[in-house]
Amino acid sequence: MLLALLACGDDDGYCGDGSCFCAPGEDCRFVCAAPPCHIECGDEASCVADCGNGSCICGSQASCDFGCHSPPCHVTCHAESECGGTCANGTCLCERGSSCEFDCASGPCHVECEGDNALCAGTCANGSCSCGPDSDCGFSCLDHNCSATCAAGSSCVLLCPDGRAGEQGCEFVSCAAGTPVVCPGGMATTCGAAACP
Numbered sequence: 001m002l003l004a005l006l007a008c009g010d011d012d013g014y015c016g017d018g019s020c021f022c023a024p025g026e027d028c029r030f031v032c033a034a035p036p037c038h039i040e041c042g043d044e045a046s047c048v049a050d051c052g053n054g055s056c057i058c059g060s061q062a063s064c065d066f067g068c069h070s071p072p073c074h075v076t077c078h079a080e081s082e083c084g085g086t087c088a089n090g091t092c093l094c095e096r097g098s099s100c101e102f103d104c105a106s107g108p109c110h111v112e113c114e115g116d117n118a119l120c121a122g123t124c125a126n127g128s129c130s131c132g133p134d135s136d137c138g139f140s141c142l143d144h145n146c147s148a149t150c151a152a153g154s155s156c157v158l159l160c161p162d163g164r165a166g167e168q169g170c171e172f173v174s175c176a177a178g179t180p181v182v183c184p185g186g187m188a189t190t191c192g193a194a195a196c197p
Helices: none
Strands: 003-006 013-016 019-022 027-032 038-041 046-058 063-077 082-094 099-113 119-124 127-131 136-141 146-150 155-159 170-175 188-191
Touching (some): 170 188
Parallel strands (some): 099 119
């Protein structure tokens, strides 16, 4: 068995063949001993787990906190979930109505916020960050090799830790609200009603 099952009774979750599943409504903790490690957290469940050379999936209305044991790591947060995760050489997806926070362990890292996200924050690297409609998104570019988009009705911030905000490598390539604003000091750029940090 490649994953250790912790804090789960037999009725709560199980592991086998490199995958762990947490039953809907249950509370599970999984440890990745050796990849590949794939995690699926059921609807309305609570999960803490590490992916490794695999994917972590957070069910609808679930609460999840996913780490990355070893890349690639992909994270999917289904609708109306409260979800955090670490991507590496992969994509972090925040579906409609969810609140998500994503880190990047190693690029490329892509962040996709589908829309109606009260909070969608993530780090891109050698990739893209996209904010769907009617959302509040906060992005950071790890390596000055990122692009971002911000859809209608959304407020978006893109942090550029090495400066040169608004230039190629750390810019909004699409801003539905109009022309993006480069913040004083050149460390961030915004789209929509978002204030400079």
